[in-house]
Amino acid sequence: MTSDALTAAPPQGRRLDKRRFEWNTSLLLLPAGILIAAVFVYAVGYSFYIGLTNLSLLGPTAVVYHFTGAANLSRLVHDTFFLHSLWVTFLFVFGSGVVGATVIGLALALLMQKALAPIRLAAAAVAMIAFMLPPVTIAVVWYAASVPQGTFARLFGNPNSDPLFSAPLLFVSLANMWSLVGLAMLLFVAALRNVPSDITEAARLERAGAIRRFTSVTLPLLKPTIVTSALLMTLLSLANFTIVWLMTGGGPGTATSILPVYSYQQGFQFYHLAYGALLGNVMLILTAIFGVGYVKMARGKRQKGGSS
Amino acid sequence: MTTAIETVPPVDVKGLTRVEERRVTGPAVLSNLVLGGIALLFALPLLWLVLASVDKHASWSIAIPHFTLSNFGSSLADGRGSSLVASLELAAIATVVGTVTGTLAAYAFSRRHIPWKGPALLFVLLLSAVPINVIIIPVYQIFSQAGWLSLIPTAIFLGITGLPFEIWMIKNFIDAVPTELEEAARVENVGTLRIIGRIVVPLAAPGIGAAAIYGFVNAWGAFLIPLVLISNTAQQPAAITVYSFISAAEVNYGGIAAFSILYSLPVLGLYLVMGRWFRGGFVLGGALK
Numbered sequence: 001m002t003s004d005a006l007t008a009a010p011p012q013g014r015r016l017d018k019r020r021f022e023w024n025t026s027l028l029l030l031p032a033g034i035l036i037a038a039v040f041v042y043a044v045g046y047s048f049y050i051g052l053t054n055l056s057l058l059g060p061t062a063v064v065y066h067f068t069g070a071a072n073l074s075r076l077v078h079d080t081f082f083l084h085s086l087w088v089t090f091l092f093v094f095g096s097g098v099v100g101a102t103v104i105g106l107a108l109a110l111l112m113q114k115a116l117a118p119i120r121l122a123a124a125a126v127a128m129i130a131f132m133l134p135p136v137t138i139a140v141v142w143y144a145a146s147v148p149q150g151t152f153a154r155l156f157g158n159p160n161s162d163p164l165f166s167a168p169l170l171f172v173s174l175a176n177m178w179s180l181v182g183l184a185m186l187l188f189v190a191a192l193r194n195v196p197s198d199i200t201e202a203a204r205l206e207r208a209g210a211i212r213r214f215t216s217v218t219l220p221l222l223k224p225t226i227v228t229s230a231l232l233m234t235l236l237s238l239a240n241f242t243i244v245w246l247m248t249g250g251g252p253g254t255a256t257s258i259l260p261v262y263s264y265q266q267g268f269q270f271y272h273l274a275y276g277a278l279l280g281n282v283m284l285i286l287t288a289i290f291g292v293g294y295v296k297m298a299r300g301k302r303q304k305g306g307s308s
Numbered sequence: 309m310t311t312a313i314e315t316v317p318p319v320d321v322k323g324l325t326r327v328e329e330r331r332v333t334g335p336a337v338l339s340n341l342v343l344g345g346i347a348l349l350f351a352l353p354l355l356w357l358v359l360a361s362v363d364k365h366a367s368w369s370i371a372i373p374h375f376t377l378s379n380f381g382s383s384l385a386d387g388r389g390s391s392l393v394a395s396l397e398l399a400a401i402a403t404v405v406g407t408v409t410g411t412l413a414a415y416a417f418s419r420r421h422i423p424w425k426g427p428a429l430l431f432v433l434l435l436s437a438v439p440i441n442v443i444i445i446p447v448y449q450i451f452s453q454a455g456w457l458s459l460i461p462t463a464i465f466l467g468i469t470g471l472p473f474e475i476w477m478i479k480n481f482i483d484a485v486p487t488e489l490e491e492a493a494r495v496e497n498v499g500t501l502r503i504i505g506r507i508v509v510p511l512a513a514p515g516i517g518a519a520a521i522y523g524f525v526n527a528w529g530a531f532l533i534p535l536v537l538i539s540n541t542a543q544q545p546a547a548i549t550v551y552s553f554i555s556a557a558e559v560n561y562g563g564i565a566a567f568s569i570l571y572s573l574p575v576l577g578l579y580l581v582m583g584r585w586f587r588g589g590f591v592l593g594g595a596l597k
């Protein structure tokens with residue numbers, strides 16, 4: 001409102017309260033702007049272009065390649081491995097991110113409310129360390145735990161069994177979930193602190209049981225956090241390549257070939273850079289959809305917070 | 309309360325207040341047991357890491373170790389020690405790129421009038437969700453044509469991948485710095501860069517430090533990007549060394565565990581430092597603010 005008011009500037013010096021675009025603002029934005037444009041506009045745009053060419057990693061089309069129109073797209077819609085990969089990606093993201101991490105994160109946050117200090121601190125510390133570790137280390141510890149002679153094989157009673165081979169998608173999903181629960185837990189611990197105690201107290205006075213208090217009072221109040229967490233976990237799981245690639249390489253067979261893995265294999269193992277890029281573009285579009293949802297949630301909260 | 313993702317204020321686990329009186333009830337015992345059980349299950353993969361790293365006869369199994377520290381020494385042999393140095397170079401360059409350009413842009417977003425500022429900031433937030441691994445093919449193509457397949461260009465690229473989130477983080481911290489000092493300095497005709505360097509940066513230091521740590525951890529943990537973009541194996545960082553270590557013909561279990569610990573400790577250490585800045589609160593508390 002005030003920013004574009006056409007008040008005459010005082011002859012000497014500028015008014016500091018008047019909001020107008022200053023020339024050196026663009027200089028401040030320029031370095032970050034150029035870098036971001038180079039990667040997120042140029043490289044992403046280039047990715048969409050490459051996806052519609054016949055570029056390959058080796059051979060003549062590695063040097064001289066050209067636009068092939070919808071050829072790669074028609075390959076994509078007829079590619080049964082792509083459909084399979086999409087399905088595996090869905091199971092991985094939904095199972096480990098949306099359901100696994102969010103539900104266990106919420107459960108941990110709820111249990112921590114009533115827990116004894118040492119148990120609460122131990123649970124928080126373990127979940128946070130798992131969240132902070134670099135992806136490569138997460139892959140190493142989960143690989144070690146799920147191969148023959150590893151922790152899970154022994155826990156299930158047969159040290160020579162190979163859990164990672166017999167249930168590969170389950171174990172890479174568990175590894176991913178394990179690495180995300182800490183973040184979900186943080187979100188829910190914070191949200192639970194904002195649940196006003198007088199509401200739960202009122203429900204208690206109305207003789208509502210613990211389960212009823214949870215489903216009718218706490219859960220509705222936590223709904224925005226649950227949606228935020230599910231979206232954030234979806235985005236973080238979609239971005240995952242390292243854990244799956246290091247634990248299984250997408251195998252055995254194609255059992256764990258989530259889209260980022262399939263894209264990498266097409267590009268760098270089968271030398272189909274163009275088709276790999278196209279698969280990456282599918283990921284970009286999926287991410288954009290969930291990302292816009294996430295940003296909308298964030299903005300909704302800001303507006304609500306601003307008005308109160 | 310005008311900042312966006314306000315759901316994560318710094319969480320002080322110790323400071324959770326207990327309103328009701330503590331009584332030993334069935335549900336309380338049960339919830340403690342369940343929580344303890346989950347914590348134990350979660351700790352199992354880590355337990356192997358710690359025990360195997362100090363075990364002379366380590367395997368994939370959790371076992372009482374035959375204590376030795378030699379795994380740590382042997383894990384650094386065959387050029388693996390220098391891969392940690394490469395990781396440090398990679399992460400340091402990425403941190404400087406992201407933090408310096410991020411601070412300038414964040415200052416502009418916080419203090420200046422910018423047309424379409426709201427949508428621009430939301431776009432920046434959206435960019436921080438882009439899974440950078442999936443654009444590795446076009447980036448590889450650009451890098452190979454330009455002859456950039458080496459450590460420094462890769463480090464700069466990793467710095468950019470963290471930049472959108474760093475701008476967002478730093479902007480929210482600068483927003484919390486009072487403007488009076490800057491206004492006084494402006495009246496005295498102090499230049500913008502000096503205002504940023506002498507007033508804003510010191511006052512927003514914990515936030516800028518947190519963004520720097522985010523940038524460092526982001527680059528230190530990167531696996532696919534250096535794997536594809538650094539062609540010279542002597543320059544490859546520790547993340548990739550772990551990979552070659554684990555796929556070697558003769559598996560050195562203790563060495564893998566020891567090296568993974570050495571590789572992870574800087575990250576855990578930096579998070580702890582950040583935790584102290586926010587008085588026990590956690591990083592992403594500040595980060596997502």
